[in-house]
Amino acid sequence: EVQLVESGGGLVQPGGSLRLSCAASGFTFSIYWMSWVRQAPGKGLEWVANIKQDGTEKYYVDSVKGRFTISRDNAKNSLYLQMNSLRAEDTAVYYCARIGAAAGIYFDSWGQGTLVTVSS
């Protein structure tokens, strides 16, 4: 069974940093693209970033470029999101998601999410 478990969320002040982690199990992590998707309280889903199997390609939504960094450690079956210069509008539940193996980018498995709150 595919399992994705996020951790690292919490309360942080504006301008601060936070590192999210996602522990993957139940599948061969190293052969899948992975992604972070977020959802602000009471709002819709927003794609944040994708990373290729070997980490050589990374893509970000414009609003986080230069502030967030997606990375992975295939030896540890783990995905990360380093978030710097955090803003109030980054407050959201952050989901780790596996990108499906077929053509096209889609999210076929999701974690339960970790809440990040940016507030003073």
Next chain:
Amino acid sequence: SYELTQPPSVSVSPGQTARITCSGDALPKQYAYWYQQKPGQAPVLVISKDSERPSGIPDRFSGSSSGTTVTLTISGVQAEDEADYYCQSADSSGTYEVFGTGTKVTVL
């Protein structure tokens, strides 16, 4: 930036058919996907590549595509189908992913 537009809400009686549209300029070039999200839960993929149903998804869920609009159809709606539904696709370059604005389906 690229946007996918959905109606905010759809109401339907049990046993009837719910149709949710999603409009975007790049949809003729890019596949669309649909997710169901119930309160307090993570999203679940219900339709892939415009019209394919993943394993385990009931056959009352179907998808179609026509030009710049894709449609999720739920036939014979059940109370358990009450949820938020989101379409998802990519921009014309295929580089950036976008979710639709979301549609709340209410079962009367």
